[in-house]
Amino acid sequence: MDAAMKLNKYIEEATFDVKEQVKLFERTAIINQEKVLESFRQAKISNYHFQTSTGYGYGDVAREGIEEVFKIVFKAEKALVRGQLASGTHAIACCLYGLLRPGDKLISITGTPYDTLQSVLGNRSQVLGSLTDFGVQYQEVPLNFDLKPDLKGISCIISKEKPKLVLIQRSRGYHWRPSLSIKEIGSLIERVKEISPNTICFVDNCYGEFVEEKEPIEVGADIIAGSLIKNPGGGIATAGGYIVGKEELVELAAARLTAPGISGKVGATLVDPRLLFQGFFIAPHTVKQALVTAAYASSMFSLLGMEVSPMPTDDRTDIIQAIKLGSKEMLLAVCKAIQEISPIDSFLTPEPSPMAGYDDQVIMAGGTFIQGSSIELSADGPIREPYILFLQGALTSEHGKIAIDHVVKKLIETGII
Ligand SMILES: *Cc1c(COP(=O)(O)O)cnc(C)c1O
Numbered sequence: 001m002d003a004a005m006k007l008n009k010y011i012e013e014a015t016f017d018v019k020e021q022v023k024l025f026e027r028t029a030i031i032n033q034e035k036v037l038e039s040f041r042q043a044k045i046s047n048y049h050f051q052t053s054t055g056y057g058y059g060d061v062a063r064e065g066i067e068e069v070f071k072i073v074f075k076a077e078k079a080l081v082r083g084q085l086a087s088g089t090h091a092i093a094c095c096l097y098g099l100l101r102p103g104d105k106l107i108s109i110t111g112t113p114y115d116t117l118q119s120v121l122g123n124r125s126q127v128l129g130s131l132t133d134f135g136v137q138y139q140e141v142p143l144n145f146d147l148k149p150d151l152k153g154i155s156c157i158i159s160k161e162k163p164k165l166v167l168i169q170r171s172r173g174y175h176w177r178p179s180l181s182i183k184e185i186g187s188l189i190e191r192v193k194e195i196s197p198n199t200i201c202f203v204d205n206c207y208g209e210f211v212e213e214k215e216p217i218e219v220g221a222d223i224i225a226g227s228l229i230k231n232p233g234g235g236i237a238t239a240g241g242y243i244v245g246k247e248e249l250v251e252l253a254a255a256r257l258t259a260p261g262i263s264g265k266v267g268a269t270l271v272d273p274r275l276l277f278q279g280f281f282i283a284p285h286t287v288k289q290a291l292v293t294a295a296y297a298s299s300m301f302s303l304l305g306m307e308v309s310p311m312p313t314d315d316r317t318d319i320i321q322a323i324k325l326g327s328k329e330m331l332l333a334v335c336k337a338i339q340e341i342s343p344i345d346s347f348l349t350p351e352p353s354p355m356a357g358y359d360d361q362v363i364m365a366g367g368t369f370i371q372g373s374s375i376e377l378s379a380d381g382p383i384r385e386p387y388i389l390f391l392q393g394a395l396t397s398e399h400g401k402i403a404i405d406h407v408v409k410k411l412i413e414t415g416i417i
Pocket residue numbers: 087088089090114116169171172173204206207227
């Protein structure tokens with residue numbers, strides 16, 4: 001079989017393979033779109049919400065409007081949605097520093113948290129200004145051999161330590177472990193609260209928004225956070241992060257973002273607020289585009305004989321597709337191909353490099369409209385065995401398909417597979 005025929009055969013098979021899955025994504029997108037639409041109607045969003053503000057940002061209607069719709073959609077008591085939250089890591093850090101005090105215990109119950117949180121925790125090494133440096137006691141419960149949370153271990157440590165806060169990470173991050181479904185998050189929280197009702201359950205919701213019909217607060221989370229250049233920004237928001245949850249907890253996180261006393265009441269909207277509203281409005285649709293792309297990629301790479309997670313027809317709870325490529329050469333080749341089939345910076349070649357917050361060198365491909373946006377098609381991976389590629393996003397499933405087909409074509413052409 002020549003290269004073109006081989007490629008066509010894979011495309012045909014993969015398209016067929018994910019058909020049913022795509023229908024499920026469509027159903028979820030409609031439910032979430034209704035939810036978002038309803039929040040806009042309820043909050044009476046109007047053109048006057050689309051203005052920036054200056055100075056302290058007192059009486060900032062854009063800020064109040066966007067926080068109202070987030071609050072409604074996530075079923076929270078209070079929301080903090082700000083351009084001043086520099087990233088997902090910053091939003092999460094605001095929660096942890098806002099809620100924890102010296103001597104308090106913090107336990108990650110879903111294994112080792114996302115790479116950029118390591119410096120925040122001060123877990124692996126002494127980091128000045130980390131939570132450990134501030135006297136917070138950090139522990140983690142490793143995942144089970146099946147890469148699922150260790151319920152026994154969790155019950156045991158929660159009974160013993162009665163921690164101030166537990167950290168639950170919904171998405172796999174840069175790990176091979178499967179992401180946690182909303183249902184699994186619900187049972188974890190239930191278990192924690194049974195043993196220790198006062199323990200705050202915090203969920204890192206990055207990459208999870210709008211993938212399922214519910215969000216973590218609906219299954220008992222006290223406070224959650226995420227990034228606006230991932231799912232809830234819809235590929236339109238230009239920067240920012242969000243924190244939603246119980247009123248007094250979000251208030252403490254806000255006091256950390258600005259200062260006690262002024263907390264969430266100040267902070268001018270400098271980012272064009274229309275982009276935040278519009279991005280949030282189309283986010284359920286954009287997330288669907290990303291999911292279609294992820295399932296298709298999963299199918300294509302498994303046809304190529306690679307180990308993938310999730311499998312093409314698995315249920316999903318985040319937008320990440322992990323693919324075990326097995327060699328550095330393959331990782332570089334795939335990233336190069338993704339970059340050259342991107343709308344922006346298609347003429348550049350991605351190179352592995354050190355990145356703030358990450359231990360290993362990382363290669364990142366992503367010719368995105370918004371710098372570092374990973375709801376747009378992007379592929380990255382730490383340069384470490386077994387060379388797992390993490391693929392996420394695509395503003396349109398059409399671009400996603402074109403890109404995946406291009407990658408596979410390149411791999412066949414260069415004889416790498
Ligand atoms: C992306 C991500 C974060 C935050 O990363 P930023 O690049 O700072 O937005 C945190 N946790 C998980 C699981 C993530 O995927």
